[in-house]
Amino acid sequence: MPTIDPTAFSAALLAWYDVHHRDLPWRVSPRQRAAGVRADPYRIWLSEIMLQQTTVAAVKAYYAKFLARWPSVADLAAAPEGAVLAEWAGLGYYARARNLHACAKAVEGEHGGRFPETAAALKALPGIGDYTSAAIAAIAFDEPAAVVDGNVERVVTRLQAIDAPLPGAKPLIRNEVAALTPRERPGDFAQAMMDLGATICTPTRPACAICPVRPFCTATKTAEAERYPVKAKKAAVPARRGAAFVAVRGDGAVFLRKRPGSGMLGGMSEPPTTAWSARADGALGEAAAPFAAEWRLVGEIEHTFTHFKLTLDVWHAAVTGDPAIDGWWSGPENITAEALPTVMRKVLKAASIGTAGTDRRAAEPQTKGKRLHGTG
């Protein structure tokens, strides 16, 4: 494997970054940085947690909402977990939101309200692992930590034509990044590597012709950049099936409950659902309902998670009394603020529970989910 001159490499990369960096809400631009503006650790941390396995486009609106509602780590630490989960609803990987809140409380309770300033200390906090600890340390505290995300893995495996498949090649990649990371401007270097991966060294059809570090790249010499990184193929996702029961009161309120605090959609809200059987053929009738009511099958929804595809039969009932299980009634004016993950919003939509306005019976054509015509 050829050795890259770190000084020449980072000079080329940073010169490109100074001109072509992305403008992002949580970012301090190189111009601002040179003028002495420091990144706010809270904002860097918040954005990094949100950006884990999540696109910049999806994060922007959530970042703005969180920052407006909780401008400081103290504000976030003082919030109820349920409020954080509700604000996170729709962004996915909900353990991130639980850990976000736990981390804010740890910073307040154990670190005097200030984020620790080294990657090693940051990594001890909830939700902060190898990547995030290095990123915060580099961007907010100028520590020359090796920042390795998916972008960097792609860039480095191409630079060095690393044929070893991921994730086994991670230690090798990390060492390469550590060797390349400069003492000066380590935060800009990390962000430059990620911007390069996001805009030039893309997964498909990389723009090698305009790449600022092309002279250092082995893979592009043989036009093989697109072959990297090498990854093992993923297994096909199995199918599961279950049922959801949407009870509606006369005033339009829907009965919701809180899911267990850990595991799938941990801590999030839902209309009561059955367990999700590994068998895709599980014919679940109203006998599976959590409480007796005049249940009527009104539709079904499909939702694909990371490791399985779920089909839920959607049952609906008009209810007068209170169910004998834990939960609460959520009125039409409150439903959008509930901690409902996307799959559960699909369920409510299939049961004609609107998320806008109060007329849940509005004749809105069903664009998603199969509308069934039961015995009416």
Added chain:
DNA sequence: AAATCGTGGTA
């Protein structure tokens, strides 16, 4: 240490 954990966009 392989499995678990969401969602939306795109080829």
Added chain:
DNA sequence: TTACCAAGATT
């Protein structure tokens, strides 16, 4: 439609 991907962490 299917498959893969996007600033990974936890157990």
